[in-house]
Amino acid sequence: MPAAALKLDETFAALADPTRRAILRRLAQGEASVSELAAPFDMSQPAISKHLKVLERAGLISTGQDAQRRPRKLEPEALVIANDFLIELRTLFEARYAALDAVLEELKTTGAKAPGA
Amino acid sequence: MPAAALKLDETFAALADPTRRAILRRLAQGEASVSELAAPFDMSQPAISKHLKVLERAGLISTGQDAQRRPRKLEPEALVIANDFLIELRTLFEARYAALDAVLEELKTTGAKAPGA
DNA sequence: ACGGAAAATAACCAAACAGTTATACAACAC
């Protein structure tokens, strides 16, 4: 298993939670402190800290420092890795149809004979 | 919470497992029966059936019928939904930089004064 | 040095997950 796959596990798992996705949306608009991030949610501060830890382990965010605050910011690289997997799938999928199209085209031009014949 | 968010939860959660991602890669190349899908893995058939159920609930695959076989095929629509979220994030993120660039540009042309001054 | 604010950590709990084995079901072959 490639090393990146481990990160992929964590990245997709991190994205599977609506609270965490909302946090990412917020961070896409700029850095924010834990309490700022926690404010919109009906949830304790430690719960948010846990979500942030999940996001950080997945490489989706990073932590800064500003006095007592630990502002988080989005790390878009991890998003790219996730996207790459989706693109890989889509590419494989489309390649298959391209191959099928090629076969059909071949059949048409050679007069509906079997490929090996 | 929008209705699509529920699917997003399930879709990303489904993608978070390496066995399931491998199954999707396999299915991207064409339909396959359960036993075909199970073959590469050191895992029981019921375990694979469970993974397939997770993938199906997420809308990532669908089930056909061919005698005793229940061939699965990839459903790329769900991939699009997942991709849309990533794109949304990226768009928000880039919009912010665009806004920042605009501010910097404004500062440059007006002679480095504060925006409100 | 002390008090307070921001955040992290610990300890705990219920629910969900990912696997197992054993069993049941469905559809074909004879």
Added chain:
DNA sequence: GTGTTGTATAACTGTTTGGTTATTTTCCGT
């Protein structure tokens, strides 16, 4: 109908997850 193949379901188990409250740590202000 009987046996066989392919798949699903049931029941169980250890681990992980997502939340809680209580406590601790870190840093600032005075």
